[in-house]
Amino acid sequence: MSNRANVTARRLMDACETLLCEADALEELTARKIAVQAQATPSAIAYHFGSQEELITAVAERVYRRLNAERLTLLQKAVDRRAPKPPELEEVIAALVGPSIRWATDPNSSYPVLAHFTSMAHTHRDGASHYRRIIEDVEHHRVFIPQLRRIAPWLDDVEIGWRMNCALGIRSQVTRSRHRTELLTNYGMDLDDADLVIARMVDVIAPMFRRGC
C-alpha cells in the first residue's frame, strides 16, 4: 500500500463523513456523490473498502472512537477528583450521557454520522454483522460498571448493567427522538441547552443508583 492509496482512502472517508453530516436521510448518500466529493470514482470505494457499506462503517467507527474518548476522559476526571474515594454519582452519569447530548446539539459535530450509521445497520443485513460490533459496542461502556459499583455497592453487576442500559435508552431517546421529546414536554424545555438537558437527565437517572428508591 503506497502513499497515494492512503490519501485517497482518507479523502473518501472525509467526503463520506461530510456528506453524512449534511444528509437528512441515508438514501441521499450515493457512491457517486462520495466519489465526486473525494475527486475519485465509485470504483475507488470498492477497491479501498470493499463496498460502500464498509466505507460508512469505517467512517462511523472513526467518529465513534472520538466520542468514546470524550466519555472516558470525563469518567477519568470524575474518578481522579475524588480518588481514592468513589467518584460523584452525578459526574459519572454526566460522563455517560454528556458527550452524546453535546454532540447531538452541536450543529458542527459529526453526530449525524452515528445516527445514520445505526439506522443503516437496521436496514442492511450483513451476515458477519460488522456494525453490530460497533453499535452494540458495550465494551467501552463496561468501564463505567466498576465505578458505579463503588458508588452503589449494594447492587450486583446485573443490577448495575440493567440500570446502565436504561440510562442509555434515555440517552438515545433524547438524542435521536428530539421532536418527540419536544412534543411530550410541550416545548417547555430548551433542548438546545445541553447543560440543562444533561442536568435533567442526571435528575432522572441518579435515583436509580440510590438506596431506598
Next chain:
Amino acid sequence: MSNRANVTARRLMDACETLLCEADALEELTARKIAVQAQATPSAIAYHFGSQEELITAVAERVYRRLNAERLTLLQKAVDRRAPKPPELEEVIAALVGPSIRWATDPNSSYPVLAHFTSMAHTHRDGASHYRRIIEDVEHHRVFIPQLRRIAPWLDDVEIGWRMNCALGIRSQVTRSRHRTELLTNYGMDLDDADLVIARMVDVIAPMFRRGC
C-alpha cells in the same frame, strides 16, 4: 373504488406485513416480492398506494393502531380499578411499556413491522414526513399524562412529559437493542420473560414519579 380494488389493496398490505415480519433487514423487502406474495404486479403497489414507501407506512399504521389499542385498554383498566381514586402508578407504567415488551418477545407478533418502519423513516427522506407523524405519534401517549398527574400532582406537565419521554426511551432500548441489553446485564436476565422484564422496568421508572427521589 370497486370491490376488486379493496381486496387487492388488502392483499398487498397483508403480503407486506408478512414479509416485513419474516425479513431480517428492510433491504430484503422488494416491491416484486410483495407483488408475488400478493399475486399482483409491482405496478399495483404504485396504483393503490402511490409508492412502496406509502404501502409500508399504511401497514405500519395498521399494526401501530393495534398496539395503541392494547395500551389504552390496559390504561383504562388501571383507571377503572381504582376509580374514583387515582390509578396505581405501577399499573399505569405497565400499561405504557407492557404491550411493546410483550409484542417484542412474541415471535408471532407483528412487532418487526414497527421496528423496520422506524428505521425506514430514518433512511428514506420524505418532505411531507408521513411517518414522522406515526413514529413520533405522541397524541395517543398524551392520555397517560393526566393520569400520571393525578398520581404525582406535585409535578407539572413538563416534568411529567419529560419523565414519560425517559420511560419511552427505556422501552425502546429494551425492545430494539435486545442484544445490547443482554450484554450489559451479562445474560443475567431472562429477556424472554416479558412479565419479569416489565416488572424490572417498573422498578426503574416508578421512582421517577415518586416524591423525594
Next chain:
DNA sequence: TGTGGATTTCGAACAGCATTCGAAATCCGT
C-alpha cells in the same frame, strides 16, 4: 536515469431496484 512488477485508477458494463405510462382487461350500472 531507465526499467519491470506491483499498486492504484478508471470507465464501461451489469444486475437489481422502484417507478412510470399507455394499452389491455375487467368490472358494473344502465
Next chain:
DNA sequence: ACGGATTTCGAATGCTGTTCGAAATCCACA
C-alpha cells in the same frame, strides 16, 4: 348487452452499488 370508469398489466426508464479488464501511476532496483 352496452359503455364508461376502474383496475391490471408489461415494457421501458433512470437510478443504484458493484464488477472487471485495461490503462495509468508509482516505486524499488539496476
